[in-house]
Amino acid sequence: MAGPPNKRQKREEKHEGQMPQKKFYRQRAHANPFSDHDLTYPEHPSAMRWSEHYPHFVATIPAAVPKDDPIATRDYNEYYVARMEKRVEVADIGCGFGGLLFALAPRMPATLILGLEIRTSVAEFVQDKAKALRLQQQQQPPASAGAETPPVPGGYENVSCIRANTMKFLPNFFAKAQLTKIFLCFPDPHFKARKHKARIVSATLNSEYAFVLAPGGMVYTITDVEDLHVWMVEHLAAHPSFARVAEGEAEGDECVAVMRRETEEGKKVERNGGRKFVAVFRRLEDPAWP
Amino acid sequence: MTHPFQCIATVQLPGRDEYLAAACGPKVFLVNAGKGEIASEWSASSLTTATSNGNDDAAGTSERPAKKQKTSNAASHAPNIIKLTVSLSQQYIVAVTDDKVIHVFEITGHGELKALSQRCMPKRPCAIQVLPDNATIICADKFGDVYSLPLLPSDAALTQNASPGAEHVDVMKTDEATFKPSATNLTVHTERNRKALEAQMQQKNFSAKKEPLKFEHKLLLGHVSMLTDVVFATRQVDGKQRSHIITADRDEHIRISRAPPQSHVIEGYCLGHSEFVSKLCLIPGTDILVSGGGDSWLGVWDWPSFKLRRKFDIRAAVLDTIRQDAEVSGADKTDTIKKADKDVVVSGLWTAPFANAKGKQETALLVACERRPSLLIIPISRLMLKKDESMTQTRVGHSVLDVTCIGDSVVLSLDTRSAGPGRLQPMKLFQSSGNDKGAVDYERDEEMDAKLKCLTKSSTDAHADDKALDELLYGVANLRKRRGWGDDAGGTQVDPSDTKRDDNGTEAMDVEDDLTVHKP
Ligand SMILES: C[S@@+](CC[C@H](N)C(=O)[O-])C[C@H]1O[C@@H](n2cnc3c(N)ncnc32)[C@H](O)[C@@H]1O
Numbered sequence: 060m061a062g063p064p065n066k067r068q069k070r071e072e073k074h075e076g077q078m079p080q081k082k083f084y085r086q087r088a089h090a091n092p093f094s095d096h097d098l099t100y101p102e103h104p105s106a107m108r109w110s111e112h113y114p115h116f117v118a119t120i121p122a123a124v125p126k127d128d129p130i131a132t133r134d135y136n137e138y139y140v141a142r143m144e145k146r147v148e149v150a151d152i153g154c155g156f157g158g159l160l161f162a163l164a165p166r167m168p169a170t171l172i173l174g175l176e177i178r179t180s181v182a183e184f185v186q187d188k189a190k191a192l193r194l195q196q197q198q199q200p201p202a203s204a205g206a207e208t209p210p211v212p213g214g215y216e217n218v219s220c221i222r223a224n225t226m227k228f229l230p231n232f233f234a235k236a237q238l239t240k241i242f243l244c245f246p247d248p249h250f251k252a253r254k255h256k257a258r259i260v261s262a263t264l265n266s267e268y269a270f271v272l273a274p275g276g277m278v279y280t281i282t283d284v285e286d287l288h289v290w291m292v293e294h295l296a297a298h299p300s301f302a303r304v305a306e307g308e309a310e311g312d313e314c315v316a317v318m319r320r321e322t323e324e325g326k327k328v329e330r331n332g333g334r335k336f337v338a339v340f341r342r343l344e345d346p347a348w349p
Numbered sequence: 350m351t352h353p354f355q356c357i358a359t360v361q362l363p364g365r366d367e368y369l370a371a372a373c374g375p376k377v378f379l380v381n382a383g384k385g386e387i388a389s390e391w392s393a394s395s396l397t398t399a400t401s402n403g404n405d406d407a408a409g410t411s412e413r414p415a416k417k418q419k420t421s422n423a424a425s426h427a428p429n430i431i432k433l434t435v436s437l438s439q440q441y442i443v444a445v446t447d448d449k450v451i452h453v454f455e456i457t458g459h460g461e462l463k464a465l466s467q468r469c470m471p472k473r474p475c476a477i478q479v480l481p482d483n484a485t486i487i488c489a490d491k492f493g494d495v496y497s498l499p500l501l502p503s504d505a506a507l508t509q510n511a512s513p514g515a516e517h518v519d520v521m522k523t524d525e526a527t528f529k530p531s532a533t534n535l536t537v538h539t540e541r542n543r544k545a546l547e548a549q550m551q552q553k554n555f556s557a558k559k560e561p562l563k564f565e566h567k568l569l570l571g572h573v574s575m576l577t578d579v580v581f582a583t584r585q586v587d588g589k590q591r592s593h594i595i596t597a598d599r600d601e602h603i604r605i606s607r608a609p610p611q612s613h614v615i616e617g618y619c620l621g622h623s624e625f626v627s628k629l630c631l632i633p634g635t636d637i638l639v640s641g642g643g644d645s646w647l648g649v650w651d652w653p654s655f656k657l658r659r660k661f662d663i664r665a666a667v668l669d670t671i672r673q674d675a676e677v678s679g680a681d682k683t684d685t686i687k688k689a690d691k692d693v694v695v696s697g698l699w700t701a702p703f704a705n706a707k708g709k710q711e712t713a714l715l716v717a718c719e720r721r722p723s724l725l726i727i728p729i730s731r732l733m734l735k736k737d738e739s740m741t742q743t744r745v746g747h748s749v750l751d752v753t754c755i756g757d758s759v760v761l762s763l764d765t766r767s768a769g770p771g772r773l774q775p776m777k778l779f780q781s782s783g784n785d786k787g788a789v790d791y792e793r794d795e796e797m798d799a800k801l802k803c804l805t806k807s808s809t810d811a812h813a814d815d816k817a818l819d820e821l822l823y824g825v826a827n828l829r830k831r832r833g834w835g836d837d838a839g840g841t842q843v844d845p846s847d848t849k850r851d852d853n854g855t856e857a858m859d860v861e862d863d864l865t866v867h868k869p
Contacts, residue, residue, distance in 0.1 A: 226573040263571025270615040
């Protein structure tokens with residue numbers, strides 16, 4: 060059970076389509092990425108039921124196929140999971156309350172975007188918010204009928220969130236070279252030297268990001284902790300699978316602007332007049348075998 | 350009580366005598382198997398292994414005080430050997446002791462063990478292998494990392510201010526916490542500086558700066574999970590040799606990485622286990638990898654394509670022996686079986702050659718399940734079939750701790766602590782001529798048995814009680830995760846009552862909440 064019972068109750072009191080309130084989803088700030096959480100994760104990426112997260116993108120059986128045709132079963136893969144028209148391509152690792160996700164979704168309406176968050180109730184908040192936003196969009200009168208706000212491209216059907224410990228289970232969700240963008244926004248800094256393995260960027264973990272990213276794909280990092288920025292740059296730039304993107308080019312990337320502006324943490328830092336350190340890295344091709 | 354041999358290995362020098370290396374507590378015995386006599390023995394001692402306080406400190410401070418206490422207690426008696434392996438060249442033996450030290454020995458012409466080096470790793474090694482180049486050791490640890498070290502450390506690296514990994518930045522940026530060379534008692538040369546350093550080291554909060562390892566080593570790859578096994582796999586592609594490192598972890602993963610110098614490239618994962626993986630075994634001459642662990646089946650993988658060819662069920666066979674044992678002892682069968690069902694955990698996988706009816710050499714897979722008094726023998730040809738699950742079960746009466754092939758004999762090391770003799774049981778495998786044609790049969794190898802008799806009296810002076818012995822020999826079942834209990838904080842710590850599993854290393858991965866600085 061996630062969250063104290065009274066919070067859960069309050070959460071369930073809201074009507075369908077009503078925006079979830081963060082205060083009912085708060086949770087202790089830090090989760091230990093090394094301990095055995097009661098996590099659920101697919102044993103293999105092909106076993107993941109993405110249809111529950113992106114129902115609009117489920118592959119449809121061609122109408123011409125008769126119902127009893129065995130070909131119809133091809134809508135299910137070897138794990139009896141419904142096939143999808145698209146795969147997730149953008150991942151926000153440690154997405155928190157999902158500010159970045161909901162800002163990115165309308166900007167790339169044909170791309171599936173996923174937040175991954177280790178804290179149960181925070182992940183639930185993002186899921187509930189995605190559902191509420193979708194419903195709002197569906198209930199919007201058409202633009203021609205004089206709606207005050209124009210409908211949002213994609214109607215938030217392309218954004219969702221899962222609860223996951225990405226430091227352990229990234230390859231359970233994503234196949235090799237599946238992703239084109241990974242966001243690492245305001246990760247927990249883990250100051251103590253002996254906890255560096257708990258950081259979301261490390262020499263060895265970077266190999267996993269490289270594995271799920273397609274060559275040419277990007278890793279975006281942002282933090283207000285300068286030491287962590289230096290650490291992330293050092294480790295990603297030194298990793299043979301990544302090269303840092305020149306600052307000029309990075310600043311020209313719309314995703315960088317969105318990441319600065321729309322993350323929850325980004326807004327907080329803004330209010331406090333803090334600095335934000337950004338770095339972007341490109342996934343290089345694997346070297347030829349020796 | 351007789352201390353069992355927790356690890357055994359074979360040394361087969363071409364054109365020379367065959368030796369069996371057997372570890373008993375802190376001791377290694379090298380037996381000339383042709384002559385049937387002990388050629389040499391060596392014992393780890395807290396003196397030889399507790400090297401510089403620098404290393405000890407590095408190891409101790411990374412753990413919680415409770416653990417530290419335990420470590421220093423353990424140091425008061427000799428450390429036990431937990432791994433034993435032989436280089437392909439048959440020239441070197443590598444042993445790991447439970448104080449995290451890697452010992453390298455040269456085997457001289459007369460079967461003497463010549464201790465060459467002792468290196469203390471930052472975390473407890475769980476698997477070790479000498480690569481086919483006979484020059485490199487790869488070592489996987491419980492913290493999830495795989496390191497490579499030269500089999501023979503160069504003198505320069507040991508005496509100079511080694512800046513490990515610096516020559517080879519192509520591997521990957523290593524973790525500064527461990528690797529950035531800071532002042533050590535090897536680098537500080539003036540008396541005043543040395544005193545200052547000593548004082549600093551004695552300070553409690555010196556833990557912030559970990560002592561860098563003083564010998565050459567490289568971090569090759571890492572999981573954020575406890576590693577359980579590592580194997581080195583090579584295959585030909587387009588006439589060229591490609592080498593890989595395959596790692597297994599407690600979180601059900603089998604990862605296939607390229608071998609150094611490209612070990613940062615992950616080629617893929619063999620995913621499908623729903624419980625921890627504890628053992629990996631490559632089938633020689635094939636692209637087949639067999640995996641075992643907390644699932645009641647063995648994974649049979651075509652590893653270059655990451656495809657699970659089949660799940661080979663072993664539960665039925667294991668339960669069968671339990672049922673039979675229950676019948677003999679008159680215990681309540683259903684109860685015993687119910688309890689045992691959950692504890693089918695694979696603790697050992699080996700391959701052994703045998704001659705088929707036509708005299709051709711085939712390979713059999715040998716499977717040990719923790720605390721089960723039998724060994725499963727499966728001809729490889731059956732592993733590949735889609736359905737057939739029949740296998741031979743050798744009822745050996747005691748749990749099988751380790752297996753090695755010597756000559757045409759397969760030697761099992763058994764936990765006969767209460768029974769006394771019979772710690773090593775040599776047998777011969779051959780193709781069954783009975784009803785089950787494809788199966789493998791076995792018989793005792795009396796000749797080898799006689800040769801190994803010289804070890805009967807060999808034991809360790811180290812005092813070992815049942816509990817300590819269990820801890821040394823049976824760690825695999827503790828890898829199983831406890832599921833289903835609360836998770837409201839999103840980061841449940843390991844069940845506090847489950848101290849056993851803690852010992853097994855989960856705790857080593859533990860991180861408390863010191864992150865309050867960064868409030869979201
Ligand atoms: C400081 S918050 C930043 C949230 C968001 N990215 C933002 O910029 O507003 C860091 C988040 O990462 C999550 N996190 C930490 N370790 C994680 C892991 N191993 N897997 C998934 N999420 C993790 C934390 O629960 C937390 O919500």
